[in-house]
Amino acid sequence: MTIAMFLAFVVATLGITVWSARKNTGSSAYFAAGRSIKGWQNGLAVAGDYMSAASFLGISGMIAFFGYDGFMYSVGFLVAYLTVLFIVAEPLRNAGKYTMADLLAYRLKARPVRAAASLSTLTVSTFYMVAQMIGAGVLVSTLLKDYTWITPNSAIAGVGVLMIVYVVFGGMHGTTWVQIIKAILLMAATFVLSFLVMKHFDFSFTKFFDAIAHLTYTDAKGNEVTRNFLDPGWKFGAEATAKTGGWGPLDLFSLGLALVLGTAGLPHVLVRFYTVPDAKTARVSVVWAMVIIGVFYILTTFLGFGAATLLKPHNIANENMAAPELSHFLGGDVFFAFISAVAFATILAVVAGLTISASTSFAHDFYTNVINHGKEVAPHKEVRIARIAAFFVGAISIILAIVFQNINVAFLVGLAFAVAASANLPVIVLSVFWKRFNTAGAVTGLLVGLASSILLIILSPSVMGIDGPEVAAAKRRLIQASAIFPLTNPGIVSIPLGFLAAIFGTLFSKREPESEAKFAEFSVRAHTGLGAEKATDH
């Protein structure tokens, strides 16, 4: 049953890929879907790109196990779109072509800026993708555990191959439609699941919240306890983190900062704004995305609290299985199969979105502009390079995901947001609003933001720490020594560092008259849309 639903989704999306492959008649079609996607469609696609399995399974599971604190992720993920809406979406659409680096290279020296921006794009995408694929391996092999030939390794390889097919043949058209279908499926699944939870409580919020506030279950030590799952502080509270050596509230603050500022620097979200005809449509699509994403993240509490009250945490296999097990409890085998297929679709769509943004950056920023000095070598060459890059990005991610499959994926996702917030966002903001900003500042900002977030995560309790003998070998941290940096999330230090590096890199280097002279042109274009890339086909 479950496998039939998985296959139905795969067949449908491959059909879309074949259909959209015929539309890929040039660079703009392949990289930006001919800039012909409508506002509401792109809103759904942004939502589809963004609502990963980490959100659907991870957040509902975190709420089921840690109560209210899991909801903190949901809040940050939505509020983050205000940064996208106010600061990034419109100037990016007006001044750029295919990638984030286009915005920076408009008036700065193209080669160094693109090389650094491409490095940071590839880093963010790879970390995010490996996290998704490790999750996919565990999830698919758990959901399809009746089939012995499906192991985490074969599941990772399967997801990887499908994602390469979508991106190589479907291009941005195909990837966009995969996102749209996935977003609709995920919303439908979340609505039905929330509806069934409320039906269980006779559609009475009083009954539902009473059950959440007095939840009796068996804790890890085997004691029966009653707790209020609406209370904050289980995951980020001072008490909760005292025994792990964490910094509790400050860690929450640092996480929140990375979420709210990182989204506007995520490459797979940014490239979506190039698929629409103009900046106005880009703005409309952000608002559509905010409506969909907001409703979805509010509903994560119904899934999480629903799983906690109806199943009890001690009956749930692990954090990622809260939503699927809830669906089995409420809707039986068929509904479980549907929810599992939706989770699978979610992972596939997100990795496809990441792959296309990474391969576009490699082909457009690195190959065309850094290696070939911005000269188009031959027609369609850029697209061919992107297809080859997509193949390699996919293959490398499959290998990394298999090699590191026991690593804690939450820190990989945290790292992606931290790098996006610390490296990408400062240079985007400064290049739009600061005339004096120059190449040296952009490169220093990108590299310091990138290096400091990676270094701080390596020194943090996510990677460093002394595990007791009770911790299984596979779950032990990589460096068995006490952590040097106390916070799990580096944002609170690395984001200011990224900004400072970009600012001081500019002030301590020679002024760039050419870049400053081009600021007038850049500003007019970014704020009025004059000369912006037009829609090409249809």
Added chain:
Amino acid sequence: MANPTKPDWEALAARPEFAELLAAKKRFIIPCCVFFLLFYAALLYMVGWHPDLMKKPLIGKINGAYLFALAQFVMAWGMAWIYMRKAAQLDRMAASVIRDEKH
């Protein structure tokens, strides 16, 4: 390619309408960003450092922490709605800057 003649960017940037557009944008976007960042930071601060205050039930069993989190969603949607209305005016100002250009 769309423009047979290159726009005179310097002249456009020097137009008073363009200065007005930038000033109007700044007057709107900066206070909005400061507000939403502070509103969001307030949730993190209250939940992180004053959990006991936030645990108080306000409506039935629903506590301040959950209500404040829901308020963030309402705030984000509200800000987006306000911006959409403001953006119509900003679009008209932008159009008047480039009214003489073929585009």
